[in-house]
Amino acid sequence: MSLKAAPASLRNRVERIETIRVASQPNIVWVEVTDERGLTGLGETYYVPGAVEAVLHDMVAPLVLGADASRIEDIWQTLFARANFHGFAGAEMRAFSALDVALWDLFGQHAGMSIATLLGGRVRDSIRVYNTCVDAGSYDDQTAFVERPGELAQNLLEAGFSAMKIWPWDRFAPHIGGDANVGPAGWSAMGQVGHDLTPEQLQEGLAAVAEIRSAVGGRMDIMIEGHSRWDLNAALAICRTLEPFGVAWIEDAIQPDSPADLARLVRESRVPQCVSERLFSRFAFRNILTEGACHLAMVDVVWSGGVTEARKIAYLADAFHLPIVPHDCTGPVSLAVSLQLCAHATNAKIMEVVRGFVDGWYDEVVEGLPEISGGRAIIPNRPGLGLALRPELRDRDDTVVTTSAR
Known part of the structure; x- marks a missing residue:
C-alpha cells in the first residue's frame, strides 16, 4: 500500500x-x-x-x-x-x-489495536515470569537470597513464582564506592572486573544455590546474574561449580563486548549463557549469535532500539533456534512493552519482573499495569501499550x- x-x-x-x-x-x-x-x-x-x-x-x-x-x-x-x-x-x-x-x-x-496485534498478531495471552530478587517495596529479596535463600525460594513458590534470579558472587568483586546511584541491584552489581575469586568465595556464593535446591528441589528455576563482574577465568570457575545444580542460565558472566570470549563460556561449560541487555541494536546481537556465543538472547526493548529493533532481534534469535528473554528491572513501560513483544514473538521464553516494583512504585505512576498472577503475566490486549502515566x-x-x- x-x-x-x-x-x-x-x-x-x-x-x-x-x-x-x-x-x-x-x-x-x-x-x-x-x-x-x-x-x-x-x-x-x-x-x-x-x-x-x-x-x-x-x-x-x-x-x-x-x-x-x-x-x-x-x-x-x-x-x-x-x-x-x-x-x-x-x-x-x-x-x-x-x-x-x-x-x-x-x-x-x-x-x-495492541502493539502485539500491529506486529502481526498474538501467539500467547500470558507468559511465565521470574522474580529478580531486588530489595524493593515491602520485599527484602536481595538480602534474603544472601542470608536465607531457602526460605526466600519457598516464599516465592507460595506466591506463585517458579523462577528466581540472584547474584551471589557479585559481592566478592570490586565495587564502586561513594554515593554513586548504582541502580536497583545495589552496590555489589557495579564495579571494575574482578580477577581473583578465591575458592572460599566460590563456595560461599554457591551456598545460596545449594540451599535453594535443598529447600525446593526442582520446583524452582534458578537464574544467576553475573553483572559482568568477573574475568573469563573466574566466570568459567563459577559456571563449572554451578553445573550440578541445573540452573536455567547465567547472565552476563563476563562483559558482553567479545563474542569470541563469550563463545568460550558456551564451549567450556554446560551452563546456558544468557547475553545481554547491554547490547544495543540487532547488529550487536548478530555478532553474538553468529559466533555461537549465547544460548538465550536477553533484549531490553527500551535500550536496544525500541519495538522496531527488538522485534528484529527476536526474529534474528529465532533464526538461530534460540529464545528471547526480555529484560525489565527498570520501569513500568519497559515491562508493558516487553510483554507486547512476548505476546507476538514465538520464541519468547519467560519475562523478568521485580515483585517489589510491580506491587510498589510501578502502580503509583501508571494506570493499566499488567496483572501478575500465579507466576504468569497476563498480557493486555488494549490499544497500544494499554497503559498510561497517571x-x-x-x-x-x-x-x-x-x-x-x-
Whole structure:
C-alpha cells in the first residue's frame, strides 16, 4: 500500500515531544509524543536521563516534529543514520528507544489495536515470569537470597513464582564506592572486573544455590546474574561449580563486548549463557549469535532500539533456534512493552519482573499495569501499550516536564 493510500486516521503529524522526570526515580525518563489530533503515546527509558533528554530535545525534536507519526520505521532509520555518523550507542539509542515505543503506542491507539496485534498478531495471552530478587517495596529479596535463600525460594513458590534470579558472587568483586546511584541491584552489581575469586568465595556464593535446591528441589528455576563482574577465568570457575545444580542460565558472566570470549563460556561449560541487555541494536546481537556465543538472547526493548529493533532481534534469535528473554528491572513501560513483544514473538521464553516494583512504585505512576498472577503475566490486549502515566504525576512537587513543540 502506498503512503497516499494509508487511512487518513493513521497519518498524523507529531505536534509535541515531552519528557517527564520525577526525583524519586532518578534514573527514569518518560517520553510522551502527542500528535495533531491530540492523542499521546508513551515511552520510557532508564539511565542518564539528563543526557537522554538532551538527545530528544536537541537532536530528535528538530527531525521528528511535524513528521508523520505512523512512519515509525522511517523515523527510526533517519535517527539512527543521524546518530551513527558519530557513533550511536548510549544515550542516543536510549532516546530513540523511548521515542519508538511512544510512536508504537500512538499508532496502536489510532488503529484500535495492541502493539502485539500491529506486529502481526498474538501467539500467547500470558507468559511465565521470574522474580529478580531486588530489595524493593515491602520485599527484602536481595538480602534474603544472601542470608536465607531457602526460605526466600519457598516464599516465592507460595506466591506463585517458579523462577528466581540472584547474584551471589557479585559481592566478592570490586565495587564502586561513594554515593554513586548504582541502580536497583545495589552496590555489589557495579564495579571494575574482578580477577581473583578465591575458592572460599566460590563456595560461599554457591551456598545460596545449594540451599535453594535443598529447600525446593526442582520446583524452582534458578537464574544467576553475573553483572559482568568477573574475568573469563573466574566466570568459567563459577559456571563449572554451578553445573550440578541445573540452573536455567547465567547472565552476563563476563562483559558482553567479545563474542569470541563469550563463545568460550558456551564451549567450556554446560551452563546456558544468557547475553545481554547491554547490547544495543540487532547488529550487536548478530555478532553474538553468529559466533555461537549465547544460548538465550536477553533484549531490553527500551535500550536496544525500541519495538522496531527488538522485534528484529527476536526474529534474528529465532533464526538461530534460540529464545528471547526480555529484560525489565527498570520501569513500568519497559515491562508493558516487553510483554507486547512476548505476546507476538514465538520464541519468547519467560519475562523478568521485580515483585517489589510491580506491587510498589510501578502502580503509583501508571494506570493499566499488567496483572501478575500465579507466576504468569497476563498480557493486555488494549490499544497500544494499554497503559498510561497517571494524570496526577505531573502535579507532584518532584516532577519536571520539558517540552519541544512545533
